[in-house]
Each structure stands twice: as C-alpha cells, then as structure tokens.
Amino acid sequence: MPFFDMPLEQLQAYRPERNEPDDFDAFWHATLDNARQHAINATFEPVDYGMKLFETFDVTFNGYAGQPIKGWLLLPRQREGVLPCVVQYIGYGGGRQFPINWLDWAAAGYAHFVMDTRGQGSVWSNGDTPDINPDGDNPSFPGFMTRGILAPHTYYYRRVFTDAVRAVEAAQSHPAVDGSKIALTGGSQGGGIALAVAGLIPDSVQAVMPDVPFLCHYRRATQMIDTHPYGEISKFLMIHRDEVQTVFDTLAYFDGVNFATRATAPALFSVGLMDTICPPSTVYAAYNHYAAEKQMLVYEYNNHEGGGSYHTVEKIQYLASKWG
Secondary structure (H helix, E strand, C coil), X not given: CCCCCCCHHHHHHCCCCCCCCCCHHHHHHHHHHHHCCXXXXXXXXEECCCCCCEEEEEEEEECHHHCEEEEEEEEECCCCCCEEEEEEECCCCCCCCCHHHCCHHHHCCCEEEEECCXXXXXXXXXXXXXXXXXXXXXXXXXXXXCCCCCCHHHCHHHHHHHHHHHHHHHHHCCCCEEEEEEEEEXXXXXXXXXXXXXHHCHHHCCEEEEECCCCCCHHHHHHHCCCCCHHHHHHHHHHCHHHHHHHHHHHHHHCHHXXXXXXXXXXXXXXXXXXXXXXXXXXXXXXXXXXXXXEEEEECCCCCCCCHHHHHHHHHHHHHHHHC
C-alpha cells in the first residue's frame, strides 16, 4: 500500500477542530460514579500454566454496572517490594488468550494486568467476558462499532471504557502493585482505550503508550477508508441514511481526540504511515491534541502492524527511562 494520507510534515501539524459535547465531562463523571456504586471486588486466583518464573492470576473484577470482567495479572516471581504496573488493553476482536501470550512486561520486571474486552475474543484470539447491555440497544451492523450507537448512554464503548477505568482500580487493589505507578498500553483498539482512560482518570496514570490507536477522529476515518472496523460505521450509515448526525453526535463522547486534551501523563505514541485501518491523520489528530509531554515514533513503511517487536523494545526502554 503506498502512502495515501497527508505528507509527514502536514501530519505533524494536523490539529483538527474538535467536536466536543457540552456535557462531555458530566456524562463521564456520572457514568463512572454509577459504576463505582458497585464495589470493585477484584479476585486474583492463582493459576499454573507452567511458567516457573512468573506468578499468574486469573482476575475477575466488577466493571460497568457491576458486571464481571475477566483479566490476567502476571508478576515476576523474584521481586522486591511493590511493582509498577502496566495495564494493557486488547486490539479489536481479540480476547485475553492465556498468560503465556503476555510475558514481555513481567519479564521486564513489572506487574502486568491484561483486561479482557467484553463481548470480543472470537476473531483472532479467545476471550471470556460476555457483553450485557442493561441500557437498551439498536439494530447494528455486525461487529461492535454500531452497537447502541444512536445514543451515548447505550453505546458499546461506554461499557468498555468504564471497564477499562475499573481495570486500573482492580490492578491498584493488588498488594504487589504500586498504585502510584500505573502505565497504560495497547495497540489499535487497545491504544484507543488507553487514551480514553488517560483522559478519564488522569490523576491515576503516570505513563501512556498507545500504539497505532483506533477510536480517534471517527468522521475523517470513515470518509477516508472502507476497511473495518471503521467501515462498520460507514456500512451502518449507508443503510440508516437519516442517522448520520445522530451517530457522530454519539461518537463525540468516545473520541480519543477529546480524551487526549484531558490527559496529564507522559505518552509514547506510534503510527504506521501506510496504515489503512487507522489512517495516520487520525492518529496525529489525537497526538497533536494530547495535552502532556509526548513523543511519536513513526514507522514509515508499515501498515497497521506499526512497529511490532521493534516498538515493544522502544516501549520497554521508554518506561525504564521513567521508572528505572
């Protein structure tokens, strides 16, 4: 795929006008307050997958509406005192898999908390958390992008982002975790979720590492590309011709560009300049609005895989520069 978006010099200056609802903060404060009416009730059940250098725990905690959300916690078996924790969110369609799939951060000496994504985990990796919507729904295009999209309070990502905030609180509840040193990471959807959490609970987050983040600058994405998952929105609107404004009014509550303006933690972003899933300009829209110290690593000839293992090395070095 050749370059199809703006030249890099234009991307670096691209700071589009934001579409932010007047009640954005009130909406999210009420959403999180309602979730916190349910105790976190995080449980950490030891599990043995044959990894002798790590302690591994099957995690369950209360997310949106007090619904149980699954995850993993991995700890290096040899450690002294409490550990900084990397909370990781998963790419679109994927689930938490098995602990054997998540060894990098614990091997680097951190606590590593992986959140399962509700309703997902049947596309490219297995998951264990169902999605239950107690608030109503609307007809939707297959996938998750248009579930409940005709109103902010019913939209799928309201539940996911709330789960993600509660995942940080669950991680902080474990006695081996230093709750004052929380880093967020994830690729694609996971990167978009990390940005949302960074903006929703900025005082609880000390570093953010979103890789080729999804869930940013929706309207431009849907008008540039027809690849999924953004293509799910386009296909929905192709049928529901009278709902265009309603859909983008809803998505404004869930746009990484708006969360980025509320973040305070240092951030390391990545972008692939040939990315046809999350176009570079959508990534730079969030990056250029990001309100704290930030750095972008550019992978010039890469699509949505971004930096891959090269970037994992960069992230480990980045966090070491922050925490040693």
